């Protein structure tokens with residue numbers, strides 16, 4: 001079996017013995033800058049828009065629900081099981097499928113509908129990123145299969161950036177098998193470096209900041 | 212092989228369209244990288260490079276430790292680690308698993324490591340359908356070609372080429388608009404994703420303290436590959452391991468910036484094991500294949516070991532005046548450009564393509580842009596000396612002659628024009644093949660001296676590429 005053979009080769013080449021201790025990992029300084037909430041929101045919006053996503057800010061959960069209702073009018077949508085969408089009333093909007101807990105059904109629905117609606121566990125303002133942690137509340141496919149993605153995010157979840165994320169969440173694997181950072185709409189430039197959006201993932205991403 | 216190297220370089224130089232395509236694409240990537248790493252945009256850039264280098268150095272110097280830690284954690288989350296020494300072991304593992312699960316269709320996301328072991332060909336040889344899903348890789352799979360560039364695999368294909376390929380292979384109506392071509396691919400591949408039993412991805416990082424793989428991409432095909440099918444297999448070189456999840460804060464800031472000039476790529480997936488209780492979707496089985504395939508050969512020598520720090524961002528290709536002239540397919544293996552020039556001889560042995568370490572002007576651009584600060588020029592010099600040693604051992608000067616011929620050409624051509632900010636004009640001498648054999652006198656005193664002696668005396672191009680393009 002190659003396992004032992006490869007590890008043996010590695011150790012011999014490095015002059016190490018099995019189980020030999022290692023020096024401390026070089027320090028990585030995570031910097032979490034002071035940034036007022038208003039500044040985070042402003043930066044988040046401008047980053048998302050620079051990526052050709054859409055970013056809107058609404059004052060209340062009701063207003064978020066209204067915004068989503070208008071955005072999905074005449075279209076089909078699936079909502080994740082995030083409690084926040086329930087609280088906003090979005091999960092109960094007409095035409096929205098939600099509460100799906102079986103993978104086959106979820107896949108079939110997500111492959112059919114026009115819009116996937118999620119919340120997000122965090123957002124990173126300095127890159128315009130949504131952080132999606134898979135669990136009972138959020139799945140992988142709702143933000144992936146439909147051609148459009150709407151994420152409804154309460155403003156207090158907006159962090160400054162990666163450093164703050166890894167400060168808060170030094171060990172994501174302890175809580176999920178899948179954490180995905182989404183930064184703008186799916187894109188490719190594989191043909192003559194011409195930017196095309198929506199190649200495999202959603203071509204439209206809308207971030208609704210609440211509060 | 213060396214005659215092949217000569218011929219491919221010659222063909223690339225003689226193809227005006229290809230020259231323009233390489234020059235434009237690498238130029239654009241190069242500029243975008245400069246914009247997002249500028250002092251006022253990323254004041255920490257140099258510090259991040261230093262940290263990234265230190266982290267990689269630490270991980271590689273203690274590789275056995277981190278591999279074992281990674282393995283323990285993958286298993287703790289219900290995944291499985293499979294060590295493979297070479298291409299055959301990788302394909303045997305996949306074939307066996309596919310057989311046991313009755314799987315016929317495999318979707319693949321972009322992975323240089325699987326290119327390295329010709330995984331698709333091997334699987335298809337045994338009757339499995341293995342489909343590349345990154346748009347560029349898909350185009351190349353249909354065209355039966357290898358990636359032209361680590362990051363932009365189909366960089367050499369025009370929309371018309373793609374239209375021809377799709378019309379011929381997919382039997383669709385001819386379209387030449389990139390948006391429409393993309394939609395065609397999306398449609399075909401979407402069906403494959405939903406039908407596939409197994410998804411095979413690469414891994415940009417293996418995170419030891421989390422038992423996780425990190426995948427970085429823009430299209431969403433890696434997410435689909437790792438989310439839709441019941442089985443996810445990540446194939447990665449053993450050198451991809453980093454100690455902790457938080458180290459990603461350093462690497463993520465560097466990788467997308469260096470590769471495509473983005474602050475972050477569109478999707479960064481951090482995947483630890485199969486779907487857990489309470490999660491609605493995701494694979495039921497999760498495997499990580501850890502591949503040696505020659506990597507352990509790079510470990511004994513301290514400075515050459517650095518070659519394993521590479522995060523495959525492609526920045527050195529875009530910065531390299533030689534890559535920008537001779538393109539990706541001139542290189543004898545899947546890895547091209549400066550990183551290809553240093554890892555190919557070490558993985559395959561220097562006599563595989565002795566000219567390779569000489570296909571560089573040692574201008575230093577690669578080392579300057581490398582986000583993990585690999586001293587590529589230094590490794591190139593060491594490999595040149597290895598070529599000379601192996602030549603002495605083999606008692607023949609064929610190797611040296613071929614190597615120097617490449618070197619001579621490099622020294623007398625591209626860099627100088629790049630410095631002048633002009634499109635290189637080496638097509639005329641290349642077109643009639645005159646450069647072959649035109650070894651300048653200073654070479655007799657060794658490559659480095661020659662380089663230094665030539666350095667301040669750039670011959671001026673008789674005609675720039677642009678002029679030739681206009682007059683063609």
Ligand code: SF4
Nearest residue numbers: 521522524525527581
């Ligand atoms: S050697 Fe450095 S610059 Fe080149 S691909 Fe690897 S990480 Fe990027």
